[in-house]
Amino acid sequence: MKPLGPLMLLRPQGGHKRLLRAADGFYHGLHVPVTVVDHVANFVLETDKPFIADPTTYFFVLRPERLCDADKKAVRPWLLRLAKGFGAPFEVALGRRALVPADFPEKGNATDDAVRRVLTHQKAKFLGQMNLPLEPYYAKYALYGDSAPASSSPPPAGPAFLVPPYFPFRNVEDPWYDLDLRLAERALSVREKGERIAPVIHLDAVALEDEAVVDRIVADYRARAFDACLLWVNDLPEDAAPAEHLRGLVRLVRGLSSGGRQVFKLYGGYFSMLLFAQGLTGFTCGLGQGAWKNAYAFGPGGGAPKPKFYVPALHRSMELANAERLLREHGSLRCPCKACRDVYGSNIDRFAAMGEDGHCESHFLYARQAEAKALLDRGVDSCLTALTTTAGKFGDNALVKVAALRTWREVLAPT
């Protein structure tokens, strides 16, 4: 059974726990890095929702100095723990050099062992957290439709899908492309009974420009019995992406999902919601930010990101000060949700308080729920028409920036 609308898997931070405990009906699941701190891992289990524990193996292709703490010139402790969990070749390379495809030889057992450990680490991380009974985990398979494991034994507690090690690739000629596919294939053979495998296809946006490349990726991944595919187009903000990249993404989603395979996009926004009509099962996102991600931008940590305000009619987030200017200028862009009513209501002078106490995040959840309801009640064509109406109403203006709405409409218009 196909879900009625796109599934949204949130990427929570520690500070979101209180908010999300009260927002059970606002999201379907969670996407966390396997390195997540214990109290967030506990929270993930407590929600009793499906989750993905991303192995984040892409860190290991960065130059060693990028993985060091800015001050200490030493590898960050959480990466050391991750590498220890994964073993060779991750542990051997960390701090010395970037991984290369030759670290995963085709002959011998070393590669199978590495893949097995990456999968096992995703399960082990969550097994040790809480003494929850296994029964709640049946529920998540109901959510994911009728393709639950055929095994009669209960599914193991843990992630909804296990993710094979993956690394970003530029195009299908890139040795990392072949390696990703091979590692994902190995995951199918080393998994335990009932486990579901979902490889990450972590591609450069440039690969989306060439239909032949997209079709090759579709053919390669469709030819293998993966339970789902997770797409990560590196560094592609949907609200700034050129039409040709979004067109390639649509082609990729349609191709991968044809025949009913589940396809999720990692780091998505409203465009990803609309991709539901093209076959996308769901997407992951932060609470009002993190709608895209660049694996290569990893550097010295700068603490928690500042809250941003999601402007519902424009379907994108902006800095609070810019959002305030915009809402002062265009009263029609103000939001009637409970969070907004409680904080600023009709008095825009109080808007700055949205930056405190999770109000922006709470507002985002309401706004996203309204978007989902509109998609469900009125259908995608009506949502596309609304994009044109909004774009027409505001015209081009440095602050409003409606060009993305036109691009989305153009790319997704029925042909």
Ligand SMILES: [Zn+2]
């Ligand atoms: Zn609101």
